[in-house]
Amino acid sequence: MTIMADTGAHPLRADGLHLSFGNVQVLTDVSIFLEPGRITGLIGPNGAGKTSLFNCLTGLYRPKRGRISFGDIQLEDLPPNRRANLGISRSFQHMALSADLSVLENVMVGLTLSRTTGWVGAFLPLPASRTESVAANRKAMSALASLGIASAAMMTPAELPPGTLRLVEIARAMVCEPRALLLDEPAAGLNAVETRDLMRALQRLIHPGLVVVVVEHDMDLIMQLCDQIYVLSAGRVIAYGSPQEVRRDPEVIRIYLGDPDD
Amino acid sequence: MTVLSGFASDLPPLLWSGAVSGCLYGLGALGLVMTYKSSRVVNFAHGNLAGLAAFLVYGFSNGALLNLSWGNAVLFSAVLIALIATLSYALISPIVFKSDLASTIATLGIGLMLQGLIQLLFGADIVNLDLPVPRFGFSLAGVRVSSYDLTVLVVTLLIVGALFFVIDRTRLGIAFRAVSTNPFASRVCGLNLRSVHLFAWLSSAVLGLVAALLIVPTTFLSSTTMSSFMLQAFTAAVVGGFNSLPGAAVGGVLVGIAMNLFAFYVSPEFMNTFLLAVILLTLNLFPGGLLEKVSGGRV
Amino acid sequence: MSDMAQATKRLRLARGGLLDLRNLGAAALLCLLLALPFVVGGFLLYTLTLCFANALGALSVSLLVRYSGEVSIGHSFFVALGAYAVAIMEKQFGLSLLLSLPVAVLLGIAGGIIFAYPSRRLSGIYLAVSTMALALALPEILVHSEKVTGGFEGLYVTLVPLPSVAKELQRYYIALAILVVACLALAQLRGSRQGLALLMARAHPSAAEAFGITRGWARVSVFAISAALASVGGAVMAFASSTVSPNSFTLWSSIFLLVGSVVSLNRLTLPAGIIGGAFLTLVPNYLASAGDWVPILYGAALVAVTLCVNCASDIRLLLARRERP
Ligand SMILES: Nc1ncnc2c1ncn2[C@@H]1O[C@H](COP(=O)(O)OP(=O)(O)OP(=O)(O)O)[C@@H](O)[C@H]1O
Ligand SMILES: [Mg+2]
Numbered sequence: 080m081t082i083m084a085d086t087g088a089h090p091l092r093a094d095g096l097h098l099s100f101g102n103v104q105v106l107t108d109v110s111i112f113l114e115p116g117r118i119t120g121l122i123g124p125n126g127a128g129k130t131s132l133f134n135c136l137t138g139l140y141r142p143k144r145g146r147i148s149f150g151d152i153q154l155e156d157l158p159p160n161r162r163a164n165l166g167i168s169r170s171f172q173h174m175a176l177s178a179d180l181s182v183l184e185n186v187m188v189g190l191t192l193s194r195t196t197g198w199v200g201a202f203l204p205l206p207a208s209r210t211e212s213v214a215a216n217r218k219a220m221s222a223l224a225s226l227g228i229a230s231a232a233m234m235t236p237a238e239l240p241p242g243t244l245r246l247v248e249i250a251r252a253m254v255c256e257p258r259a260l261l262l263d264e265p266a267a268g269l270n271a272v273e274t275r276d277l278m279r280a281l282q283r284l285i286h287p288g289l290v291v292v293v294v295e296h297d298m299d300l301i302m303q304l305c306d307q308i309y310v311l312s313a314g315r316v317i318a319y320g321s322p323q324e325v326r327r328d329p330e331v332i333r334i335y336l337g338d339p340d341d
Numbered sequence: 342m343t344v345l346s347g348f349a350s351d352l353p354p355l356l357w358s359g360a361v362s363g364c365l366y367g368l369g370a371l372g373l374v375m376t377y378k379s380s381r382v383v384n385f386a387h388g389n390l391a392g393l394a395a396f397l398v399y400g401f402s403n404g405a406l407l408n409l410s411w412g413n414a415v416l417f418s419a420v421l422i423a424l425i426a427t428l429s430y431a432l433i434s435p436i437v438f439k440s441d442l443a444s445t446i447a448t449l450g451i452g453l454m455l456q457g458l459i460q461l462l463f464g465a466d467i468v469n470l471d472l473p474v475p476r477f478g479f480s481l482a483g484v485r486v487s488s489y490d491l492t493v494l495v496v497t498l499l500i501v502g503a504l505f506f507v508i509d510r511t512r513l514g515i516a517f518r519a520v521s522t523n524p525f526a527s528r529v530c531g532l533n534l535r536s537v538h539l540f541a542w543l544s545s546a547v548l549g550l551v552a553a554l555l556i557v558p559t560t561f562l563s564s565t566t567m568s569s570f571m572l573q574a575f576t577a578a579v580v581g582g583f584n585s586l587p588g589a590a591v592g593g594v595l596v597g598i599a600m601n602l603f604a605f606y607v608s609p610e611f612m613n614t615f616l617l618a619v620i621l622l623t624l625n626l627f628p629g630g631l632l633e634k635v636s637g638g639r640v
Numbered sequence: 641m642s643d644m645a646q647a648t649k650r651l652r653l654a655r656g657g658l659l660d661l662r663n664l665g666a667a668a669l670l671c672l673l674l675a676l677p678f679v680v681g682g683f684l685l686y687t688l689t690l691c692f693a694n695a696l697g698a699l700s701v702s703l704l705v706r707y708s709g710e711v712s713i714g715h716s717f718f719v720a721l722g723a724y725a726v727a728i729m730e731k732q733f734g735l736s737l738l739l740s741l742p743v744a745v746l747l748g749i750a751g752g753i754i755f756a757y758p759s760r761r762l763s764g765i766y767l768a769v770s771t772m773a774l775a776l777a778l779p780e781i782l783v784h785s786e787k788v789t790g791g792f793e794g795l796y797v798t799l800v801p802l803p804s805v806a807k808e809l810q811r812y813y814i815a816l817a818i819l820v821v822a823c824l825a826l827a828q829l830r831g832s833r834q835g836l837a838l839l840m841a842r843a844h845p846s847a848a849e850a851f852g853i854t855r856g857w858a859r860v861s862v863f864a865i866s867a868a869l870a871s872v873g874g875a876v877m878a879f880a881s882s883t884v885s886p887n888s889f890t891l892w893s894s895i896f897l898l899v900g901s902v903v904s905l906n907r908l909t910l911p912a913g914i915i916g917g918a919f920l921t922l923v924p925n926y927l928a929s930a931g932d933w934v935p936i937l938y939g940a941a942l943v944a945v946t947l948c949v950n951c952a953s954d955i956r957l958l959l960a961r962r963e964r965p
Binding site for chain 2: 766
């Protein structure tokens, strides 16, 4: 159970996902193909099922039907921790940081699976556990720095504004050098400068072996950042294509972009 | 053959007396479940309050505190117990919505205080407290049925019937059901949560009083007997599912019977260990009935 | 990158400052405790030794509360495991505390795992209820396995590790040393991979799963550590009081451990442990004449501290909201 040893690129795909809670049909026959090396956008109105789709991909929800695969590996029956072990990492729309941990420590949680200190090292200051913890510290610090929030490292989440916490959430998802990175509304609550920093960080991060999916309501960001876009509405994929294609899609214009509130 | 015939003649009385004491565990469990369902607090003071109730009845009727008739002593104690229940709820009311954990800890504190009160008032006394019912008994299909058994059954049925009537038919009961299914929605609908909570705590206290009065004649009353009664009630609630009122009653009867069988066929000395095993086994084998609260939170 | 270097520096400074302040307090307390036997003697020393044992018990409950958000009212079971391990190892094999302590730790871990496993997926109340059953089952198990446990009478613990040193002093210093080592180990745990993972699992169990931290693992681990700590407390308790018997391990003594943990605000430091332990040891000692008041006092303390802590967070929130409208 170590993180996949090979460095090859693996697509993350879902085929015919159905998900429901009681009588509420949340996802209906959703199929997506997420290519490595590209940034995929996932958009759709509130309640479309974007977060639920993420939850299905990471194993927090069990779809009623459908298949999910990462490279050659079938994921449907794997619990969330096994999927994390394969290098699938995510951030949460409703921030899931621990108030007891400092920002740096919260980010270090993202490294849990790549660290190997045993229980003895948890209680005794063994040299090996020290080395590992210093290395983890450094990695977490550089993840924070790449998002421009290194100065917040020693603060606790309670002392920081939501925008910074959002970035912490993203730093935690990025820090383990994932092979698939799912970001749920990463720019919600960020100001213009932070959003620009975030976009640059993501563009620096992307490499041929990495799948990146971004759920976002900020259309400018999505259009600039993404190579391909899926549009979800009421639990169905209603459009797919490059930003230009999606922008022109009449259905999308009608139910989403054309929404006068937007 | 003798083993089998022995079995046939042993079993009915065991089942019968188990079911009778099970009714009382069920009454105890009903109280726990009511407070849990409405306010999400596991009331660890329940047993201590019931113990205090029984002691008060003893004290008021035997001249230790007052010299009243049994009926008056019960009435007087019921009023006092209701007052204490209200007070305990008032004590934890600031945190009841905030943290289930904190309020549960606070009920332990209240339980400790009640326990101390019992010790202060009655010392380490071990007392007998009988029911004022005529003694008679008859045999039915190989089972001895005593007046005590009948009293327990009748009282339990009356009380449970009344409780379910209130919950089914009255406005308060409807509010209680609404609150226990969805506290948030009911708050939005303008239901008064506090009065529902108070209703649950008060009925739970009364149920405890009745159960304690009925159970004491079979053993004796001391400042510690109530903690094992509390364990029996808790086991009944776990077996029946902490979320279900009928489950609590059924769970009580099941636990009563199981305890009787265990005591007779295995060992009467390890009752609490047996209950521990029952709790752990139930949690492991039938999580379906108990899991409602566990299903993953939304993220 | 210079931004980062600067931040790292600030981090180290900030941390050093905090550490200094806290460590200074703990170190001062430790010096005081180390020097105490030269000033006081006899009964107070004995009481303090018991206080160290109770401190370990209170810390074990605090650990459970801190790292998993659960309460246990059955920790006297694990305390008894350790205490009887010491007594039985002495009776059967003639071994003293230092050799039976590892056994106590292992027994505690095993006991914690066996007990937590069945309830690993269940919400807190079920755990609390089963710990209550555990506490109530313990006395009958102890009383009825007379051959091993000595029944009602219990067992004596008379051996001490160092034959040439005064018994009283040995008991005091060994108990103190064990407590200090336990606190250091807990401090180490807080920053470790496992410590961070457990705290995350407590805050957001389902989010933690996405980082490879399963709920079952978290629940069982915390319980095992906590039980081991309680067991060490029991071992020290047996060693300090030189006897073990069932009536020191009741449901009430379990609840008292929780009281000790709550009055020390569930902190996991040496001073907090001492406060919790002192509350459990000194209050009954100095109120011996008014024994019946002890439960009332403990109950009141439990309710009062719980209410205050929760309302304090309320007030802080209110203030913060006013500052940042
Ligand atoms: N655990 C759950 N239980 C019941 N219903 C759920 C659950 N999770 C999601 N839903 C329902 O599924 C639907 C889709 O929710 P989801 O959170 O996936 O939408 P979303 O596209 O992420 O919306 P938003 O843009 O507001 O984040 C909603 O109607 C929601 O109520
Ligand atoms: Mg969403």
